Amino acid sequence: xxxxxxxxxxxxxxxxxxxxxxxxxxxxxxxxxxxxxxxxxxxxxxxxxxxxxxxxxxxxxxxxxxxxxxxxxxxxxxxxxxxxxxxxxxxxxxxxxxxxxxxxxxxxxxxxxxxxxxxxxxxxxxxxxxxxxxxxxxxxxxxxxxxxxxxxxxxxxxxxxxxxxxxxxxxxxxxxxxxxxxxxxxxxxxxxxxxxxxxxxxxxxxxxxxxxxxxxxxxxxxxxxxxxxxxxxxxxxxxxxxxxxxxxxxxxxxxxxxxxxxxxxxxxxxxxxxxxxxxxxxxxxxxxxxxxxxxxxxxxxxxxxxxxxxxxxxxxxxxxxxxxxxxxxxxxxxxxxxxxxxxxxxxxxxxxxxxxxxxxxxxxxxxxxxxxxxxxxxxxxxxxxxxxxxxxxxxxxxx
Amino acid sequence: xxxxxxxxxxxxxxxxxxxxxxxxxxxxxxxxxxxxxxxxxxxxxxxxxxxxxxxxxxxxxxxxxxxxxxxxxxxxxxxxxxxxxxxxxxxxxxxxxxxxxxxxxxxxxxxxxxxxxxxxxxxxxxxxxxxxxxxxxxxxxxxxxxxxxxxxxxxxxxxxxxxxxxxxxxxxxxxxx
Numbered sequence: 001x002x003x004x005x006x007x008x009x010x011x012x013x014x015x016x017x018x019x020x021x022x023x024x025x026x027x028x029x030x031x032x033x034x035x036x037x038x039x040x041x042x043x044x045x046x047x048x049x050x051x052x053x054x055x056x057x058x059x060x061x062x063x064x065x066x067x068x069x070x071x072x073x074x075x076x077x078x079x080x081x082x083x084x085x086x087x088x089x090x091x092x093x094x095x096x097x098x099x100x101x102x103x104x105x106x107x108x109x110x111x112x113x114x115x116x117x118x119x120x121x122x123x124x125x126x127x128x129x130x131x132x133x134x135x136x137x138x139x140x141x142x143x144x145x146x147x148x149x150x151x152x153x154x155x156x157x158x159x160x161x162x163x164x165x166x167x168x169x170x171x172x173x174x175x176x177x178x179x180x181x182x183x184x185x186x187x188x189x190x191x192x193x194x195x196x197x198x199x200x201x202x203x204x205x206x207x208x209x210x211x212x213x214x215x216x217x218x219x220x221x222x223x224x225x226x227x228x229x230x231x232x233x234x235x236x237x238x239x240x241x242x243x244x245x246x247x248x249x250x251x252x253x254x255x256x257x258x259x260x261x262x263x264x265x266x267x268x269x270x271x272x273x274x275x276x277x278x279x280x281x282x283x284x285x286x287x288x289x290x291x292x293x294x295x296x297x298x299x300x301x302x303x304x305x306x307x308x309x310x311x312x313x314x315x316x317x318x319x320x321x322x323x324x325x326x327x328x329x330x331x332x333x334x335x336x337x338x339x340x341x342x343x344x345x346x347x348x349x350x351x352x353x354x355x356x357x358x359x360x361x362x363x364x365x366x367x368x369x370x371x372x373x374x375x376x377x378x379x380x381x382x383x384x385x386x387x388x389x390x391x392x393x394x395x396x397x398x399x
Numbered sequence: 400x401x402x403x404x405x406x407x408x409x410x411x412x413x414x415x416x417x418x419x420x421x422x423x424x425x426x427x428x429x430x431x432x433x434x435x436x437x438x439x440x441x442x443x444x445x446x447x448x449x450x451x452x453x454x455x456x457x458x459x460x461x462x463x464x465x466x467x468x469x470x471x472x473x474x475x476x477x478x479x480x481x482x483x484x485x486x487x488x489x490x491x492x493x494x495x496x497x498x499x500x501x502x503x504x505x506x507x508x509x510x511x512x513x514x515x516x517x518x519x520x521x522x523x524x525x526x527x528x529x530x531x532x533x534x535x536x537x538x539x540x541x542x543x544x545x546x547x548x549x550x551x552x553x554x555x556x557x558x559x560x561x562x563x564x565x566x567x568x569x570x571x572x573x574x575x576x
Binding site (some may be wrong): 002003005009014015016017018020021022023024025026027028029030031032033036037038039041042044047049050051054055056057058059060061062063065066069074075077079080081082083084085087089090091092093094095096097098099100101102103104105106108109110112113115116117118119120121122124125126127128129130131132133134135136137138140143146151152154155156157158160165168169180205208209215219237332337343374388393394395 | 407408411413414415416417418419420421422423424425426427428429430431432433434435437438439441442443445446453457458459460462473475476478479480481482483484485486487488489490491494496497498499500501502503504512513515516517518519520521522523524525526527528529530531532533534535537538539540541542543544545546547548549550552553554555556557558559560561562563564565568569570572576
C-alpha cells in the first residue's frame with residue numbers, strides 16, 4: 001500500500017524520483033503559461049483566468065485521485081503528509097504572499113519556471129524570494145509566538161465541516177465547475193470578446209466533470225476493499241467454505257515446547273486482555289489492526305507458522321482468513337479460546353484428579369507444559385520481542 | 400525564419416496533467432509538491448557556508464541543521480526544483496518560448512519591474528516561511544489532501560492579491576484599459 005516511500009522505495013531513490021516528478025511539475029507549469037508573469041496576474045484584473053483554471057483543475061484532479069486510491073486501499077491516507085493548520089500563520093503568511101504575488105507577479109514555483117525559460121523578472125523574483133526566506137530566518141525570534149499560535153494540528157477540512165471526504169470532494173468538483181463558467185464569462189467581458197459556447201467544447205467538459213462525479217459517487221456506493229474482505233470472511237465463516245487449518249491446544253503446547261521458534265503465536269484480543277493472560281511467547285495484534293501496514297510483515301513472511309487465537313474460535317478463524325488475504329504465510333487457528341487454554345494448562349491443579357491412565361498422561365503433560373512454557377517465555381522474552389514497527393506520518397511541506 | 404512561440408496548452412488539460420503529477424507525488428512519496436522549501440534549502444546552505452558561526456549561534460538555523468544532518472541541500476524539494484528547472488526549460492524549448500527577456504506591464508520602466516519583482520519575491524519568500532509553504536506546497540498540495548490549513552492559506556493568498564490588485568494596477572495594466 002502506498003505511499004511507496006520509505007517501505008517500498010528507499011529514501012535515496014526518492015531523491016531521483018523527486019527530479020523526475022519535478023520535471024513533470026515544471027513541464028506542466030510552463031505548458032500552462034505560468035512562465036509568463038502577465039498571464040499569472042491576469043487573474044487579478046480579469047483578463048486571463050488561466051491560473052485559476054489550472055490551479056483548481058489540478059487540485060480537484062489530485063483530490064479525486066486521493067479519494068479513489070483511498071477507497072481502493074491503495075493509498076494509506078492516515079500516513080500521508082497533511083499540511084498542519086496554524087491559524088494565524090496561515091492567514092498572515094497567506095496575506096503577505098498575496099501582496100508578493102500582485103507586486104512581484106509570480107509565486108516561487110512559477111518564478112523558477114520563468115527563470116528557467118530566460119525571463120529576467122523571474123530571476124529577480126527568485127533572488128527576492130531567497131532574500132525573504134533569509135529575512136524570516138533572521139527575524140524568527142520576533143515572530144516565533146505568532147508562528148506557533150493556534151496550532152490545530154493535521155486538521156482536514158471535511159472533518160471540520162462534519163462531512164465525509166467523498167461528499168466534500170463532490171462539492172469541490174461542482175463548485176470548481178461553477179467557478180470555471182463564471183470566470184470565463186468575466187474574462188470574455190473584460191476582453192470585450194464574444195466567445196460563443198461551442199457545442200463540442202460543452203460536450204467535452206461535461207464528460208470530464210461527469211467522469212469526476214461518477215468516480216466519487218462510485219466510491220460512495222461501493223464497499224472499500226477492506227469492507228469487501230470482511231464481508232467475504234463472514235460469508236465463508238458461515239458457510240464453512242474456506243479451508244481453515246486448525247490446531248488444538250495440546251498440539252500447540254507440544255509444538256511450543258519443542259520448537260517454539262517455528263511459530264508466531266498471535267493473540268488477536270485487546271491489549272488489556274492480552275496483559276491479563278496470554279499464551280507464553282504470544283504477541284498481541286488486535287484483530288482490527290491485523291491488516292495495518294505495520295503488521296503486514298507477519299502475514300507475508302514464510303518462515304514461521306502463524307497461530308492465531310482470540311476470545312473465541314471464530315475470531316481466530318477471522319484472523320486466519322485476514323492473514324490469508326494479505327499474505328502467504330502458513331497459518332493455523334487455535335481451536336481453543338484464550339480462556340480455554342488458560343484453564344486447560346494453567347489452572348489444571350484445581351481440576352478433578354484424572355481417573356484413567358490416558359487422562360493421567362494428559363494431565364501430566366499439561367502440568368509439565370505449563371511450567372516449561374513459562375520457562376521458555378521467560379528465556380526468550382528478551383530475544384524474541386517483535387521490533388515495534390511504527391508507521392509514522394510522512395514528513396513533507398516546505399520546511 | 401523565426402519560429403513563433405506555440406500556443407499554451409488548454410488550461411484544463413494542463414491542470415489535469417499537473418493534478419496527475421501531484422497525485423503521483425502523493426502516491427509515491429506520501430507528500431505534496433513544493434517550491435519555497437527548496438529556496439529555504441539554498442538559504443540554509445548559504446548561511447552555513449558563509450557564516451558558520453552565525454549558523455551555530457542562532458537557534459533557528461541550528462534547529463534546521465539538526466533536522467537535516469546530511470546538509471540542507473539533501474532535501475526532497477531541492478531535487479524536485481532542479482527537476483522543475485529542467486522540465487520548464489524542456490517545455491519552453493519544444494514550444495519555442497525560450498528567450499532572454501523582461502516581461503512587464505505596458506509603460507512600466509525596466510528598473511521598476513525588476514525592483515517590484517525583487518520586493519514581491521521577498522514578500523512571498525517571507526510569507527511562505529510563516530505559512531509553512533507557498534502556493535505549491537501549502538495551497539495546491541494542501542487542497543489535494545484536503546488540509547484545512549492549506550485551503551485557508553490559499554484563500555488568504557488570492558484574497559489579499561485581489562484586495563491589493565487595484566492599488567498596483569499601474570504595474571500591470573495600461574491606464575487606457
